[in-house]
Amino acid sequence: MVSACSVTPVPLTPGETALRVAQDMTAMYADQEPVSGPITLEEASARALKYNLDHRLKLMEEAVALSDLDLSHYDLLPRMTAEAGYSARSNTQGTLVSPGNTQSVSTERVHNTADLEMTWNVLDFGVSYIRAHQKADMALMAEERRRQVVHNILKDVRASFWRVAAAERSLPALSALSENVGEALKNSERLVAEGLGNKVEHLTYQRALLDTLAQLDATRRDLMTARQNLAALMNIRPGTPYTLAVEGTDFDAPPAFPLTVEQAELVALHQRAELRGETYQTRIYARESKVGILKMLPGLNFFAGVHSDDDRYLINSDWASLGTSLTWNLLNVASLPATLDAAERKVQLSEVRRMALSMAVVSQVHVATLRNASAVHQFKLAQRRRVVEDGIGDASRAARQARRGSELDAIRDEVLAVQARLRQDLAYADVQDAYGALFATIGADPLPSRAADPRSLDGAKDALSQTFERWRSGTLPEVRATKS
Numbered sequence: 001m002v003s004a005c006s007v008t009p010v011p012l013t014p015g016e017t018a019l020r021v022a023q024d025m026t027a028m029y030a031d032q033e034p035v036s037g038p039i040t041l042e043e044a045s046a047r048a049l050k051y052n053l054d055h056r057l058k059l060m061e062e063a064v065a066l067s068d069l070d071l072s073h074y075d076l077l078p079r080m081t082a083e084a085g086y087s088a089r090s091n092t093q094g095t096l097v098s099p100g101n102t103q104s105v106s107t108e109r110v111h112n113t114a115d116l117e118m119t120w121n122v123l124d125f126g127v128s129y130i131r132a133h134q135k136a137d138m139a140l141m142a143e144e145r146r147r148q149v150v151h152n153i154l155k156d157v158r159a160s161f162w163r164v165a166a167a168e169r170s171l172p173a174l175s176a177l178s179e180n181v182g183e184a185l186k187n188s189e190r191l192v193a194e195g196l197g198n199k200v201e202h203l204t205y206q207r208a209l210l211d212t213l214a215q216l217d218a219t220r221r222d223l224m225t226a227r228q229n230l231a232a233l234m235n236i237r238p239g240t241p242y243t244l245a246v247e248g249t250d251f252d253a254p255p256a257f258p259l260t261v262e263q264a265e266l267v268a269l270h271q272r273a274e275l276r277g278e279t280y281q282t283r284i285y286a287r288e289s290k291v292g293i294l295k296m297l298p299g300l301n302f303f304a305g306v307h308s309d310d311d312r313y314l315i316n317s318d319w320a321s322l323g324t325s326l327t328w329n330l331l332n333v334a335s336l337p338a339t340l341d342a343a344e345r346k347v348q349l350s351e352v353r354r355m356a357l358s359m360a361v362v363s364q365v366h367v368a369t370l371r372n373a374s375a376v377h378q379f380k381l382a383q384r385r386r387v388v389e390d391g392i393g394d395a396s397r398a399a400r401q402a403r404r405g406s407e408l409d410a411i412r413d414e415v416l417a418v419q420a421r422l423r424q425d426l427a428y429a430d431v432q433d434a435y436g437a438l439f440a441t442i443g444a445d446p447l448p449s450r451a452a453d454p455r456s457l458d459g460a461k462d463a464l465s466q467t468f469e470r471w472r473s474g475t476l477p478e479v480r481a482t483k484s
Helices: 014-028 041-051 053-074 122-193 199-233 261-271 273-296 330-401 407-442 457-473
Strands: 079-088 093-097 102-107 110-121 299-309 318-327
Touching: 041 053, 041 122, 041 199, 041 457, 053 122, 110 122, 122 199, 122 273, 122 299, 122 407, 199 407, 261 273, 261 330, 261 407, 273 330, 330 407
Parallel strands: none
Antiparallel strands: 079 110, 093 102, 110 299, 299 318
């Protein structure tokens, strides 16, 4: 008997796994607008918000929380119970009536019943009302988690976008330079093979060229990795070609953050998703004490219903009922102090956790500000280094044309000049990364409220374009410092 009821684990078959993989691969890139031209920063950000799977996951979690809130509203309604019954006995239910022991039959051996009853418990209504408020706060917490994901995604998109932009500006020069280095290497190898010139000098020259090729390949690899990272953030299938639209961008003028440190601190303490979510958690814990107090009270129950019974011995086979009852669980009274103490400790825990988060947020604002200042300083140094390397490269090319300089020196100077330009572009990307990280640190929302899942890609691009313009002009959420 026991073995017949046991359950044997059934692992996935290769066919089921293959089907799941095929379905997932199709679903991951389904219902996406194809890339039809160069991608702007606004479009890259919009694609990330609309198609990125991490963001879609948080949207689904928020939708589930809202569904739970909708379901909790039904707990506020009375209970409506419908019941139908069939009753049968093996013998007649009768009684003896004295004197004379006369038999009396009051119920048929077989009869059917039907009942429709509505009950409403005042205590359950109060508890359900508080639980509904807690569900509402949980839905708001889910929204804050989604906001946090949005901030992180857009920060990563901005960082990857400008690194890819630097790659697109520098890769053609790197490729051409790699070809020149490769050609010079072949010429040197040919001279060694023919026994011309000093062999040690040629091998030393080849070693320097190989080191240069290794540097160029490492740089190209890092830039291509950034390209794949941006594609993953936009949820573009790997290998899909795309280009960026950066025409008109002044790579010599990095963006400036419009707030002071004190202003950024205040905005962050008002806007950061973690702090707002923890505030909702505190409200949930605070309402738990109200639930404990309500459960201590007696439960007043109202009921009303209609009934039917086809027993022919009944004078009235159909009737209505109405009544009320009062129940009181005395053990809830005894457990009230412990319940209130536990709820109060949870509130205190949440408040301490919020204070710790506030301290961390303030620290993050200062770190992000210092990082931004450092990135701007490094950019200015890279800019000066690029000017110097360009001057050296021009002089080296002129000397080579006049046959006063060596080929190795000319190639090395050209490599340094290209790397200096790339280093400046990457420093510009670092400034953009630090700039975006500052907005993520203060919790600035890139999209209007409830527009996190825009219906169209163009609508999201327009909204983001307006937001980025407001950020550049220094228009941010207005907050007020309150006096303690």
